[in-house]
Amino acid sequence: MKATQLYQAASHSWLMFGRDEGKPEKIIDTNQYLVKGKGQAVLLDPGGTELFSPMLAAILQHIELQELTTLFASHQDPDIISSLGLWDKALPGATLHAPWLWEGFIRHFGMSNIKYQGIKDEGGDIRLNDISLKLIPAHYLHSSGNFHVYDPQAKILMSGDVGAALEKTNAPIFVEDFGAHVKHMEYFHRRWMPSNRAKANWIARVKELNIEIMAPQHGRLFKGEAVTEFLEWFAKLDVGIAT
Template sequence: MAQIDTLFLYNNHEVLRFSDLVVGEGVQANQFCIRHGDRAALIDPGGDLTYTPLTIALSRRISLDGLDYILASHQDPDIIASLPRWLMHTRSQVVVSRFMASNRACRLWVAMVRKLGPRMIVPQHGGYFAGEQVGHFLDWLAALECGVDLLDSQSYRLPVSEQDLTFNKCI
């Protein structure tokens, strides 16, 4: 059964997390909604298995006519496979965010986020970070090697041994 957590609520502004939408073998992911007044944005709408339960849960909190944007953090099926259905049944515009291509991208993002002084960070999968955990998470992310940082000489080697190359040169 879908779980809805209110992560932030102030005046007419609300941030919701939807979880436990998939039953069985499907990939669990968090979906989010940011609502301000009667306008809203859906973040990471999920895979095909999440569409119906998320639509039901979301429509209990907002009017789907007020869903202006769908934001996708990346292109994995558990994040955007349901996107065509959302676009067919709402007037939403789609926005795709940046890819963390290297540690430098992570450090720049962390520096930007630290200026906001977040009290909570909620990732795509699993629970969320609050209080002291936010700083620990940002420290970890600032040190994370990812993308092109993981490339080394083994990533760019011929699929044959040097002995085979020497033999081929002699022929």
């Protein structure tokens, strides 16, 4: 499991975990994000059961286990949160922030100890001592109850499946040539994203934010100009093709 630092400040830091070469061949590669504050940390989209061991080993190189007080699940998919039953054993005192809509479903992954904090449709925030991460609604992108995480200080938007690309585990961390990258993400967006209206709403909302890095859950991350290029490309894309 590769760890890449995305942001470092006195208050907190962002780490991305992914490109796991040890993962079983047929499961989709995922990016997990750790936001580490002073004595508290949150793991964004912790990943599937298959990823629990490498994630645990990787995280413990950066924080003490008791510092990991919070989990966030953007939506209910297994590659996002099927490891919950194992985290529930490792972090019995933790809180999981996830869409209120999915509580009854997510609990099927096993949750006897961790507290479920349902996120209202309009969003909210996650506080880690003096850091505040904004939970941005991204409903129907692709899940009917879906949120992204925005850090106004680090200017990072964790964009879940928006911006995702299906690539090999040795793909670079950042998009270098946007035009060349489109082929890795076009089908994913057209097929997985169901609604042009939801897409347009999300773009309008996200354009209000000051984003330096857009960090999806699969594939490469967008930095600087590539973020704008992505938003322009996504605005023109016709989604929901399987009708």
